[in-house]
Every structure is written in structure tokens, then in C-alpha cells.
Amino acid sequence: MHKLILSLATIVLSLNISAQELQSKFNWHNLDYEQDGVRGMSVERAYKELLQGRKSETVIVGVIDSGVDIEHEDLKDHIWVNRDEIPDNGIDDDNNGFIDDMNGWDFIGGPDGQDVKQEQLESARLMVKYDQLFGEKPKKRKIKKYKEEYAEYLKIKGEIEEKKQEAAQYLPMYEGLLTNFTSSEDLLKEYLETESLSKEAVEAIKEADADIKIRQAKKYWLYLVDQGASKAAIQEGIDHFKGQLNYNYNPDFNPRAIVGDNPEKLQYAKYGNNEVIGPRAMHGTHVSGIIAADRANEKGVKGVADNVEIMVVRTVPDGDERDKDVANAIRYAADNGAQIVNMSFGKPYSPEKNWVDDAVKYAESKGVLLIAAAGNDNADIDIHRHYPTKFYKDGGEANNWITVGALSYKEGDEMVATFSNYGDESVDVFAPGVAIYSTVPGSKYEEKQGTSMAAPAVTGVAALLKSYFPTLTAGQLKQIILESSDKFNNQQVQLPGGGDTVAFGELSTSAGVVNAYKAVKLAMELTRKQ
Incomplete structure (x- = not known):
């Protein structure tokens, strides 16, 4: 049972917790260790002590994600608007190749307004191709000719079988857990004569006055709640494993007909639609709130950056994004004025990586900084690559790229998130990524966790710097963020996913945790010399 609940945190990565039950201090990722006792990014301190009275310029941030609720009360005033486009007239007024792209573009939408919701994983798509190449009984000559491909084929085949067996095993367990x-919840609500339960109310039930069913329900419910469970989180676990069986690993599932393009051909401005919310905007909305939630409206949460517009580039389904869409999303953001792009997604295979590499180089030529999540597999991505990556297929690496690992609100050897990927060559810096309270669709708010939350925290800092110091280049933004980070080279921490302890400095290139206060100070020094 304990293993099941822990997997809700590492696989589902989204516990639904009310504002009264936050795991750490409200807005902890923006707080300061010295002043607030929690190792956030010192954003509030930077505004209060260094930025008051300074002028800023609006920065456009591209959010390549699942879609964004652009009507959210905390985001609606910080959504990019293409002012060169006349809405809903069916004409490409600004001649950028995209019709009526008022707030961004949906690269996984169809011309009739439909959207791709679920998708296969990249491994399943590769499996289909390899099945066609090798057949049921491949000849030795073909195996010899395609030696590397056959080795990857066998590897992927084994991975998929293992994952499908795991899903088939865990799905009924989660369904039983939800039942x-x-x-238990219904019994306790009836006993307490209430529509909603609180931990305090359940703990206050006097067992001497209750029958055995109520005593058992109390014990069971409190145990699960103490482990971080909720009905919504358990349901997400059910949806996760159902999705794996029905869509992600299903070789016969192919929703690309909705889009109507040829996914094997790299085309730009030839497909998609202008509907940027999509059917599953939860992830992108949460990411956007971390970057840009209104800091002055006294609602919900505070974004890191106070003068920013979110350009929505919908690219990520419930499954693996396609390299074609990622490449085009980066180009779209760069072509339409985004100065910083957040990429909170990833996968272990990238068959058309050269398309993405070319787009990254194009973004660099446009002065765009790309910030990516390191991934949530508690893996060393120096060894087990997580795509997209800053390393080019033909050698070298992107200079306009920051890869971000996730930090916990805990201290000492627990400071690194248990799920975070790491790598002293592949990961550049760490930032808060556990129990991050931010926007979700419907003008609501929830805590979520993942490197998907750590990346936009850094994106927000980059946007803040660019806003107040607009002459900074993408390379300088990266330099400032990494150099000004709090260094913990020799701090012993638990290795994500394992019981070993390692020096924090072995987990990233900078051995650092992002600090906006120090970054602003360094930006002041650097721009004074310009």
C-alpha cells in the first residue's frame, strides 16, 4: 500500500491539496532562506530590495505545453495577443503563415477545430515502424544490415511489454484503492453529518462512541491522507494506467488523422489550428501560473515575473510529443517575438532529433533562451538521455539552453526531489519543483510537482531579468542564472530514486540552486559595464 501511494507522487506527479493543507509555506518557491526559512528562489526579496522603482519592459514567453486556460483569473491579463492579426476573419493578416493565431498556435489540432488529446509514446511509434521493417521472423541478412535498429527494436519491445504488464497489474489495485x-469517506461524512471532511474532524472521532465500521474507516482514511492521497490523485493514477493500455502503448491507436498532416514530413505553417486551450490544459496552465500569475491582483498566487506575456504553443498531448511539432513550436515562438521559451516535457527517444536541433539553432540565431525540464525518472540523463536535450546529434551543445532539475522544500540530504533526473553534464541547475501551488483551469489553484514545475520557475527568473535588464542576451541570461545560483558543491544529498548519498555538485553543471536576488545583483553589475 505504501508503495502505491508513493507512486502517485512519482508517476502521476500531481496531488490535489487545498489551500489550507499546503505541504510548505504559501509561495515557498519565491521566498528567501535567510528571511523566510525555506529555500526558495528569493524572488520576493529581489522585488522588495532591488527592483522597487525600476522600470521594466514586457517580455514574451513561449510556453510549449498541453494548452493554457487563457481566461484564468490570474493569467488572462498576461496572455500574449497577436495585435497584427484580426481575430476570426479566416485571413493570415500578418503573413506569418498562421491564420487567426491571436494567442499562439495548436500544432496538435485539426482544421475542423478538433484536438489530439491522447497519443502513443514515442517507443510505441518506433515499435510499429520496426515491426514493419523486421516482421515476425526477420532474416539474418536484414538483422545484420540493420544491426543498431534491431538492437533498439529488442530494447523497446522489452520496455513496452514490461510497462504493459505493470499497468495491467496496477490498474485494478488503484481501482480498488479508489473504491x-x-x-471510507462516505461512511465518515454520514457519521459526521458533513459534506466535506477535514483531517482534524476525522481525528476527533471518539472511537469509544463509534462502531467498528467507523473505526476502520477512520484508520484507513487517515492513513491514506497522511500518505498524500486524495480521490482526485488516485483517479489520476487510474487514468494514467488506463491511458498506457488504451493509448500510449497501443500499436493500433493513431490519432494523427485529426491533425490531417503527414507526421513523417517536416512542414511549417501547414497544419494545426488557433485553439490554444485544448482538452487537457491542466499542465500548461499550472506551468504558466508559475511564470506569470498576476502579482498585483491579490488573487490566487504570484508568478515569478511581473511584466510578461504568455504565448501559448500547444504541442504536448497525453502521451509523447512528436519531434516535428516540437521543432515547429520552437520556430513559431522565435518567429513571433518570444524571447524565452519554456519546455516542460520530454521523452527517452527522439527519432527526428535533427529537426529539433535545427530549430534550436534557429532560436539561438534569433536570441531566444530555451529552458527545459530535466525529467522525472530519477535517472542520470548523462547516461539515459532525456529529449529534447541541449546536446546536438552531430556534436556540440546549444548555448541558449538551460536544463532544470527539481528541488524540494526540505533541507539537508532531502533537498533534491526524489523523482528528479540529474547529470553533471546534462542538468544545468536546480530550482523548486515540489509542492508548487499554481493556477489550474477554471480559475482554480493546486499544488503539483515535477521538473515541469522547476523549469518555469527558472523561466520566470529569466523573464524577470530580461524585463528589467532588456539588453541582456540569451547567453548572458544563462550565464547570470548559473553563476549567481547558490552553490552546494559538497552538500550530501540522497540520490534521486536510490538510497545512496552523493555530493550535490555531482548532479548538475553549476552545483547550484537558482537565486533571483543574486541574479538581479549580478545583472546590475553586468549591465553597468555595458
Whole structure:
């Protein structure tokens, strides 16, 4: 049972917790260790002590994600608007190749307004191709000719079988968990004569006055809640494993017909639609709130950056994004004025990596900084690559790229998130990524965790710097963020996913944790010399 609940944190990566039950201090990722006792990024301190009275310029941030609720109360005033486009007239007024792209573009939408929701994983798509290449009984000559491909084929085949067996095993367990959790909750609500339960109310039930069913329900419910469970989180676990079986690893599932393009051909401005919310905007909305939630409206949460517009580039389905869409999304953001791009997604295979590499180089030529999540597999991505990556297929690496690992609100050897990927060559810096309270669709707010939350925290800092110091280049923004980070080279931390302890400095190139206060100070020094 304990293993099941822990997997909700590492696989589902989204516990739904009310504002009264936050795991750490409200807005902790923006707080300061010296002043607030929690190792956030010192954003509030930077505004209060260094930026008051300074002028800023609006920065456009491209969010390549699942879609964004552009009507959210905390985001609606910080959504990019293409002022060169006349809305809904069916004409490409600004001649950028995209019709009626008022707030961005949807690269996984169809011309009739439909959207891709679920998708296969890249491994499943590769499996289909390899099945066609090798057949059921491949001849030795073909195996010899395609030696590397056949080795990858066998590797992928094994991975998929293992994952499908795991999903088939865990799905009924999660379904049983939800049934029992719901039954316990219903019994306790009836006993307490209430529509909603609180931990305090359940703990206050006097067992001497309750029958055995209520005593058992109390014990069971409190145990699960103490482990971080909720009905919504358990349901997400069910949806996760159902999605794996029905869509992600299903070789016969192919939703690309909705888009109507040829996914094997790199085309730009030839497909998609202008509907940027999509059917599953939860992830992109949460990411956008971390960057840009209104800091002055006294609602919900505070974004890191106070003068920013979010350009929505919908590219990520419930499954693996396609390299074609990622490449085009980066180009779209760069072509339409984004100065910084957040990429909170990833996968272990990238068959058309050269397309993405070319787009990254194009973004660099346009002065665009790309910030990517390191991934949530508690893996060393120096060894097990997580795509997209700053390393080019033909050698070298992007200078306009920051890869971000996730930090916990805990101290000492627990400071690194247990799920975070790491790598002293592949990961550049760490930032808060556990229990991050931010926007979700419907003008609501939730805590979520993942390197998907750590990346936009850094994107927000980059946007803040660019806003107040607009002459800074993408390379200088990267330099400032990494050099000004709090260094913990020799701090012993638990290695994500394992019981070993290692020096924090071995987990990233900078051995650092992002600090906006120090970054602003360094930006002041650098721009004074310009």
C-alpha cells in the first residue's frame, strides 16, 4: 500500500491539496532562506530590495505545453495577443503563415477545430515502424544490415511489454484503492453529518462512541491522507494506467488523422489550428501560473515575473510529443517575438532529433533562451538521455539552453526531489519543483510537482531579468542564472530514486540552486559595464 501511494507522487506527479493543507509555506518557491526559512528562489526579496522603482519592459514567453486556460483569473491579463492579426476573419493578416493565431498556435489540432488529446509514446511509434521493417521472423541478412535498429527494436519491445504488464497489474489495485477510499469517506461524512471532511474532524472521532465500521474507516482514511492521497490523485493514477493500455502503448491507436498532416514530413505553417486551450490544459496552465500569475491582483498566487506575456504553443498531448511539432513550436515562438521559451516535457527517444536541433539553432540565431525540464525518472540523463536535450546529434551543445532539475522544500540530504533526473553534464541547475501551488483551469489553484514545475520557475527568473535588464542576451541570461545560483558543491544529498548519498555538485553543471536576488545583483553589475 505504501508503495502505491508513493507512486502517485512519482508517476502521476500531481496531488490535489487545498489551500489550507499546503505541504510548505504559501509561495515557498519565491521566498528567501535567510528571511523566510525555506529555500526558495528569493524572488520576493529581489522585488522588495532591488527592483522597487525600476522600470521594466514586457517580455514574451513561449510556453510549449498541453494548452493554457487563457481566461484564468490570474493569467488572462498576461496572455500574449497577436495585435497584427484580426481575430476570426479566416485571413493570415500578418503573413506569418498562421491564420487567426491571436494567442499562439495548436500544432496538435485539426482544421475542423478538433484536438489530439491522447497519443502513443514515442517507443510505441518506433515499435510499429520496426515491426514493419523486421516482421515476425526477420532474416539474418536484414538483422545484420540493420544491426543498431534491431538492437533498439529488442530494447523497446522489452520496455513496452514490461510497462504493459505493470499497468495491467496496477490498474485494478488503484481501482480498488479508489473504491475503498470513497467508501471510507462516505461512511465518515454520514457519521459526521458533513459534506466535506477535514483531517482534524476525522481525528476527533471518539472511537469509544463509534462502531467498528467507523473505526476502520477512520484508520484507513487517515492513513491514506497522511500518505498524500486524495480521490482526485488516485483517479489520476487510474487514468494514467488506463491511458498506457488504451493509448500510449497501443500499436493500433493513431490519432494523427485529426491533425490531417503527414507526421513523417517536416512542414511549417501547414497544419494545426488557433485553439490554444485544448482538452487537457491542466499542465500548461499550472506551468504558466508559475511564470506569470498576476502579482498585483491579490488573487490566487504570484508568478515569478511581473511584466510578461504568455504565448501559448500547444504541442504536448497525453502521451509523447512528436519531434516535428516540437521543432515547429520552437520556430513559431522565435518567429513571433518570444524571447524565452519554456519546455516542460520530454521523452527517452527522439527519432527526428535533427529537426529539433535545427530549430534550436534557429532560436539561438534569433536570441531566444530555451529552458527545459530535466525529467522525472530519477535517472542520470548523462547516461539515459532525456529529449529534447541541449546536446546536438552531430556534436556540440546549444548555448541558449538551460536544463532544470527539481528541488524540494526540505533541507539537508532531502533537498533534491526524489523523482528528479540529474547529470553533471546534462542538468544545468536546480530550482523548486515540489509542492508548487499554481493556477489550474477554471480559475482554480493546486499544488503539483515535477521538473515541469522547476523549469518555469527558472523561466520566470529569466523573464524577470530580461524585463528589467532588456539588453541582456540569451547567453548572458544563462550565464547570470548559473553563476549567481547558490552553490552546494559538497552538500550530501540522497540520490534521486536510490538510497545512496552523493555530493550535490555531482548532479548538475553549476552545483547550484537558482537565486533571483543574486541574479538581479549580478545583472546590475553586468549591465553597468555595458
